[in-house]
Amino acid sequence: MTALMTARGLELRFGAISALDDVALEIHPGEVVAIVGESGSGKTTLLRVLAGMMPPEAGQVLYRGEDVHAMGEAARRRLMRSDWGFVHQNPRDGLRLRVSAGGNVGERLMAAGARHYGNIRTEAAEWLQRVEIDPARMDDMPEKFSGGMQQRLQIARTLVTRPKLVFMDEPTGGLDVSVQARLLDLIRALVAELGLAVLIVTHDIAAARLLAHRMLVMRHGQVVEQGLTDRVLDDPQHPYTQLLVSSVLAA
């Protein structure tokens, strides 16, 4: 099976701090990969470099054999609108708060060329239902939604064009635990149903265990350990991973 995305030898420094130090990874179609690590370990930077939002100082990111950072901005934007999706940690970064929920979901469809109002609306309503938002609230502004609803709306907006690869940056950050649990359940169901490849950045080990097939542990910009999720969590090899796993609180 050929990889959907391959990254090799990624390097990036912010002054004296090394954010990425010779990072390599592969994502295969339909696979959920989690990147875990403490704050400042380079997780989000890695995500932004892979999504083409930030160029690395060295190394390559290939999407289906094409160099993401060598292609033009037009081609990269086209990927962002069609093949890729990005779910921000803060839903306010990924949503247009002054545009109705339906308009938010419809934006990607319209950017992709949909020009039939009725169809856009039907599809938006369908997606709102899938992420458990009452379609009756379709014309409400997202700023009136709760944090969990906003996050679900952002997911609907990202998935409506059926991307192949979705980047998620701490999608459950800032939500209370019961809302988190429902959101994780929802993400898991959608990922399985649509056969998405997902790269999820999280510091929540439990969320990673629930969602991810494979896991990378990052520290000081380096991938210190990687492998199948249960292998990494149940039999951590690197001292840092051992520390990370033993730090998880059990309720």
Add this chain to the structure above:
Amino acid sequence: MIEQGYNFGYLDENTKRMIRRALLKAVALPGYQVPFGSREMPLPYGWGTGGIQLTASVIGPDDTLKVIDQGADDTTNAVSIRRFFHRVTGVATTERTAEATIIQTRHRVPEATLGEHQILVYQVPMPEPLFRLEPRVAETRRMHALADYGLMHVKLYEDIARHGAVTTSYNYPVMVNQRYLMSPSPIPAFDNPKLDRMPALQLFGAGREKRLYAVPPYTPVRSLDFEDHPFVPVRADAACVICGSRASYLDELIVDDGGTRHFVCSDTDYCASRPPLQEDAA
């Protein structure tokens, strides 16, 4: 009588050359906003400084100039600009659309069909169609470069979702030659269909924003819409009280304290050229 001490058309020859060069680029890229070195003009921004500079750059001694403001030949702005050009060029001026070779306009397209020998110069206050949706100028330029116009449709979508119809009745965004999103200057949406494949050259000048753009003759210009909510040009459902026209664009006048409303043609030349008060069937 030509005013002494001014170059033909007020602007100096180098400025005219600079603007003509920008105009050539604008004609070559229909709908693309070309930056140009807009000059201080002897009237305030918002009164047509962009349009005047374009007219001054394309006008020649054989031209006949017509200036309209909201369709009317006899408003202060139209009269002043017409007199200005008469004084600095000595060219003939007219109020008849058919006789003019250059028509400078603010917020209207004449009712009469224009021909290949004519140039229509628009005064544009804000050339950027996306400016209410995306506040960053750099970002709007990137969106134009990448033809990334989904956002404009989001605006139309929101209008329909909220009001049942697109509520933009003037300055209605258009796609020029299937490539650039363009603001047609604040003409009523009623006039948008006239832009499409017009035989006359259309030039747009925004003096304050220092941008100009153009639509060459016979260029396709499409008003944005949805397949199931097609673009509808809006017109008051009434007849002109002077000429009885039911086809022209109308201005609404409140004529007394009781709120009595009258509608008259906004295009004064069109209205005057018709026999008075014959209600037509159309």
